[in-house]
Amino acid sequence: MTIADLKQSSPDSKLPRVNWAKIEEAENFAKTVKLYRQGKIDKDNFRRFRLQHGAYGTRMTDDYAMVRIKIPAGEIYPAQLEKISQLSETFSIGSAHVSTRQNIQLHWVVLEDVSEIMRGLTEVGLTSREACGNTVRNVMCSPLAGVCDNEKFDSTPYAIATAKFLLRNPLNQNLPRKFKFNFTCCEKHGMARIADVGLIPETRELEGKTQRGFKIFLGGGLGNKSFVGHQLEDFTSDEDLLYTSIAVLRIFDRMGNRKNMARNRMRYLVDEMGWDKFQNLVLKERAIVRATQSVIVKLEVDDTPNEIKRPISVSGTDGKQTPDGYSRWYKTTTFKQKQDGFRSVFVTLEAGDITSNQLRSLAQICRDFSAEGFARNGFNQEIVLRWVAEDDLPRLYSRLLEGGLANSGSLTMASPIGCSGTTSCNLALTNSHRLAKEIQRKFLELKYDEDEELRDASIKISGCPNSCGQHEIATIGFYGGGGRLGKDMYPNYVMSLGGRSDGDAMLGANCMRVPVKRVMPVIFKIIEIFKKNKKSVDTLSSWINRIVKGNEDSEIKSVNDLKKILSPLVVPPTKAEDEDFYQDYGTDTSYHTITGKGECAA
Amino acid sequence: MHITIDADSLRSEIRDKSVRVIDVRKEEEYKKSHIPSSVNLPLANLLSDDSPEKVLKLIQSLGIDDETHVIVYDDTFGALASRVAWTLQYLGHEDVSLLDMTYGQWTSLGLESDQKIPSYESKTHSINLHPEIMATADYLEKEKEKENVILLDNRERLNFLEQHIPGAINIPYRTLGAPDRILKPKTEIKRLLENRGIKSNGEIITYCGSVGTLSGLAYYALKSVNLPNVKLYVRSFKEWKDLKKPIQKQEHATYWDLSAE
Numbered sequence: 001m002t003i004a005d006l007k008q009s010s011p012d013s014k015l016p017r018v019n020w021a022k023i024e025e026a027e028n029f030a031k032t033v034k035l036y037r038q039g040k041i042d043k044d045n046f047r048r049f050r051l052q053h054g055a056y057g058t059r060m061t062d063d064y065a066m067v068r069i070k071i072p073a074g075e076i077y078p079a080q081l082e083k084i085s086q087l088s089e090t091f092s093i094g095s096a097h098v099s100t101r102q103n104i105q106l107h108w109v110v111l112e113d114v115s116e117i118m119r120g121l122t123e124v125g126l127t128s129r130e131a132c133g134n135t136v137r138n139v140m141c142s143p144l145a146g147v148c149d150n151e152k153f154d155s156t157p158y159a160i161a162t163a164k165f166l167l168r169n170p171l172n173q174n175l176p177r178k179f180k181f182n183f184t185c186c187e188k189h190g191m192a193r194i195a196d197v198g199l200i201p202e203t204r205e206l207e208g209k210t211q212r213g214f215k216i217f218l219g220g221g222l223g224n225k226s227f228v229g230h231q232l233e234d235f236t237s238d239e240d241l242l243y244t245s246i247a248v249l250r251i252f253d254r255m256g257n258r259k260n261m262a263r264n265r266m267r268y269l270v271d272e273m274g275w276d277k278f279q280n281l282v283l284k285e286r287a288i289v290r291a292t293q294s295v296i297v298k299l300e301v302d303d304t305p306n307e308i309k310r311p312i313s314v315s316g317t318d319g320k321q322t323p324d325g326y327s328r329w330y331k332t333t334t335f336k337q338k339q340d341g342f343r344s345v346f347v348t349l350e351a352g353d354i355t356s357n358q359l360r361s362l363a364q365i366c367r368d369f370s371a372e373g374f375a376r377n378g379f380n381q382e383i384v385l386r387w388v389a390e391d392d393l394p395r396l397y398s399r400l401l402e403g404g405l406a407n408s409g410s411l412t413m414a415s416p417i418g419c420s421g422t423t424s425c426n427l428a429l430t431n432s433h434r435l436a437k438e439i440q441r442k443f444l445e446l447k448y449d450e451d452e453e454l455r456d457a458s459i460k461i462s463g464c465p466n467s468c469g470q471h472e473i474a475t476i477g478f479y480g481g482g483g484r485l486g487k488d489m490y491p492n493y494v495m496s497l498g499g500r501s502d503g504d505a506m507l508g509a510n511c512m513r514v515p516v517k518r519v520m521p522v523i524f525k526i527i528e529i530f531k532k533n534k535k536s537v538d539t540l541s542s543w544i545n546r547i548v549k550g551n552e553d554s555e556i557k558s559v560n561d562l563k564k565i566l567s568p569l570v571v572p573p574t575k576a577e578d579e580d581f582y583q584d585y586g587t588d589t590s591y592h593t594i595t596g597k598g599e600c601a602a
Numbered sequence: 603m604h605i606t607i608d609a610d611s612l613r614s615e616i617r618d619k620s621v622r623v624i625d626v627r628k629e630e631e632y633k634k635s636h637i638p639s640s641v642n643l644p645l646a647n648l649l650s651d652d653s654p655e656k657v658l659k660l661i662q663s664l665g666i667d668d669e670t671h672v673i674v675y676d677d678t679f680g681a682l683a684s685r686v687a688w689t690l691q692y693l694g695h696e697d698v699s700l701l702d703m704t705y706g707q708w709t710s711l712g713l714e715s716d717q718k719i720p721s722y723e724s725k726t727h728s729i730n731l732h733p734e735i736m737a738t739a740d741y742l743e744k745e746k747e748k749e750n751v752i753l754l755d756n757r758e759r760l761n762f763l764e765q766h767i768p769g770a771i772n773i774p775y776r777t778l779g780a781p782d783r784i785l786k787p788k789t790e791i792k793r794l795l796e797n798r799g800i801k802s803n804g805e806i807i808t809y810c811g812s813v814g815t816l817s818g819l820a821y822y823a824l825k826s827v828n829l830p831n832v833k834l835y836v837r838s839f840k841e842w843k844d845l846k847k848p849i850q851k852q853e854h855a856t857y858w859d860l861s862a863e
Contacts, residue, residue: 019743030797059855090776093759107860108759110772112797353862423860434859526735586856594854 013078014412016303018164020072021122023129025129029053030115037112047599051180052173053427054128055114057599058107059426066424067092067106067117068131072163073141073156073183074102074377074384078363081375085123085359087117093524096341096359098352100417100470101180102140102556103131106307107424127382129167132599134179136172136249139163142190143376146306147344150186152201153212158241159183161299165242171249176256177248177264180221187503191379193229194220194473196266197248204235214236216244219270219278220505222467227267228505230275232282237515241284242299247285251278263530308463317543322394325408329397332408332449337386342371343393344386348398348410351418351436352381361403364518369396382410393412409440409449413457413540416440417470421463421480422584426596430480430491430516432463434585442520454527457540461493466598473501475541477508482593483515485572491516497559498548500541509548518570525566529556605826606785607673609713612637614850621671622722627681627705637675637701637708638716641665645682648689649813654729657693660823665722668695675701675708680784681775684818688834693728700822702783735821737807738743741846742760742767750804756820757810757839760861761853767809770850771798775816778823785823792827802829809835809842 003041028322030260036046047057050065058064069084086106091113092106101104109117122129131138141159145151162181172179184190184199192198197477198217203210216236219399220229236244255273257264270278335344340510347362353588362383366375371387378384388396400406409415418436421428439459448454462469471477477499483492492515499508514522530540533554556562575582575590584592603611607615616639625632632642634659641664648660666672673688676682680700686699701708701852709715737745746753746769755762755770762772775795780786786794800806806824810816822833836843843849 030793033797034799061852086781090774093861095860097860108763110798112799113777113794115797116794350862353860355862358862397628422854422856424855424857431856431859434856437859440746526656584856586859 002327016077016125019125020127023122026115026118051133054131055134067105070131070138071158077374080124081363085356087120089356115470134175136166136179139181142185143378145185148185149338152203154203155183157301161301191501193505219267221267226472243289245290258532306372308371328409333410346410347383412449413454414443414449416459418461419468427598428463430463431584432461472507473499488575490582498544607699621635624674626676626686635715667725672698677705681819685815737835752806754808756816765849768850805831807833809838812840
């Protein structure tokens with residue numbers, strides 16, 4: 001045994017800072033499922049109850065559910081990763097899914113087993129409560145909060161405090177519709193403008209003191225109809241954070257549309273009422289809240305800094321050679337923290353899927369390498385290991401390699417988002433999930449992750465016009481539907497271009513329909529045209545941005561020009577000419593659309 | 603009879619020489635090291651011909667008679683051991699238990715192991731078959747239509763969704779095991795079955811992919827909470843398919859694509 005083998009003695013696991021769990025809820029869930037099966041609770045009431053507890057319906061069946069485990073602010077501890085690993089192996093399909101909203105989902109769980117998962121989660125302080133249904137969903141926080149160079153301060157404690165205040169709070173048990181809070185670190189990272197309430201840390205000088213606060217954006221969100229949020233005021237102090245949140249929730253609760261399922265998110269209320277009027281209402285309501293709330297109602301912001309303790313290690317390599325692919329991995333998955341000598345590693349997954357074995361090894365890797373002792377779920381279906389010392393990265397890479405977790409590209413265009421699609425979702429029209437994986441594999445094979453000009457572009461895919469795959473904020477976005485030639489149907493996506501979620505947030509412009517088996521050729525063609533027409537400083541994202549805004553002066557001046565060039569690629573062949581064209585990924589039968597009842601608004 | 607035996611009890615029984623321990627791993631693994639005094643009966647040897655006459659010869663040659671207390675272990679979460687234990691019980695051997703952990707767990711606890719290969723004098727064993735713990739395809743096909751009969755598929759979830767015997771419900775073998783024991787504690791298994799609406803008064807038939815190992819483990823999980831009427835469809839889904847009997851599938855979903863394997 002060499003010294004290198006000895007040095008990695010595991011420090012004790014860090015304990016979660018909040019216990020989100022409540023064991024009675026598991027017991028109650030088991031009881032309620034029994035009553036439902038005995039016919040003593042009707043279907044609608046049971047569905048409401050089930051969603052309130054984080055169990056979502058599954059495609060074309062009442063026998064299975066998806067359990068959505070909330071990871072507030074994305075903070076996930078090694079013991080929690082291990083427990084989820086065990087639960088996925090025991091009650092699900094042996095893999096878990098990391099969502100775009102920092103949840104971890106277990107699919108195809110027998111409804112009668114859901115309570116056992118809840119029970120297991122309580123052992124590690126996690127809950128699925130209010131992960132679905134008409135509630136405040138998982139409170140998100142940028143995975144870079146605390147390590148981002150551009151941030152004014154670390155918003156994580158505020159995100160956690162907000163989640164803590166709202167979880168199981170009567171205020172949020174029966175809203176007109178779901179409600180989303182997103183905290184970010186800065187303008188660039190995160191998604192403040194596409195949530196019901198989006199928050200960016202901000203400070204101001206007041207009487208010689210620096211005061212903390214936020215830029216708050218309201219009424220944004222993606223969906224069948226998407227909106228970019230409006231900024232409430234220049235600066236909302238941290239003392240007003242809770243009052244503002246309560247005020248907005250109360251207005252939504254009171255005035256949100258409870259009749260029309262398709263228009264009951266808060267963004268429609270804002271849209272219908274007009275921003276000025278809504279803004280006024282919020283400010284007035286906040287004054288009332290501020291005046292009437294008891295002084296004991298406040299956010300418990302635990303601002304104690306995380307203990308940063310680098311796991312014991314000696315520097316550099318462990319005598320072994322750094323494996324091939326290290327520099328590519330380093331370049332495309334790691335982020336330089338504002339703290340000298342540390343990086344955050346975005347572990348590349350395929351459309352957010354991770355096996356139970358990989359979860360288990362990731363837990364140990366986190367203990368061995370992260371100086372903050374826990375991991376974070378990202379916004380792009382990935383898991384982030386932060387506070388890794390630069391010197392430890394080659395060994396970390398080797399360890400990820402052993403676990404099949406060392407793919408490159410998580411921070412590039414080569415990691416498309418794909419919602420669950422027909423793999424489990426009742427509403428899905430196409431297998432968006434598999435398409436994302438197919439594109440990722442092809443991109444990595446072609447080493448597109450290493451292409452700097454593609455790096456800041458993104459591909460996001462939804463399996464239906466709803467936006468779980470967040471296609472509207474992608475450089476190249478897709479949502480699924482059906483196309484038809486004569487009587488034959490084929491999976492067909494609508495492609496949009498130029499979406500983004502940063503400070504210049506805008507929704508993608510619809511370009512054209514692209515049959516599923518032509519999606520990759522179309523993407524490659526776009527890249528080819530870009531390479532031909534770009535200016536020296538261009539990235540794909542900046543080039544498309546100009547086209548969408550009509551500011552481009554090369555031969556491609558508009559989305560329409562692009563469409564003209566791409567059109568020949570999307571002409572459907574007859575079924576006799578190309579049968580594969582008529583099949584979606586993951587099936588060997590001809591395509592037809594079939595959907596069940598959605599539960600987003602149940 | 604106890605379904606499982608813990609390490610301490612087994613060690614004291616080994617010291618008392620009051621037990622025959624069967625290691626069902628492959629011969630080369632057994633030769634490397636095994637629990638002291640254990641004999642080797644690789645599952646594959648047993649399965650090559652598991653007619654009662656052949657099994658009888660095998661166990662007699664291992665020095666097992668009607669009265670011998672037999673303990674079986676493996677390194678495959680108890681599934682292979684279960685299949686061997688069940689075969690003995692089917693033959694009429696009453697006193698057989700499973701070690702409650704795998705050999706890997708045994709050694710990781712630092713418990714003693716040995717390379718010595720013991721030899722025991724051949725013994726005479728009788729045959730007294732127990733058809734009430736076995737199900738054939740024909741039996742199953744008729745029986746499963748009855749109201750009080752539950753058909754349990756113990757394969758992993760995705761395999762089950764892909765295809766299963768019509769009417770079966772799925773409890774994957776992993777659901778019944780614990781991280782450090784081959785079976786979950788009884789209270790947990792009881793709760794799990796109660797949640798699933800599986801009542802103790804009915805008949806339960808278990809099956810898995812091919813030779814009745816995973817479903818053998820499930821057989822013992824159910825026996826551990828005293829369910830009286832459990833049968834193992836020992837030829838399992840492989841035979842069912844070979845016989846071209848009806849198969850059910852979870853349609854209209856591409857669940858395989860959720861797996862990161």
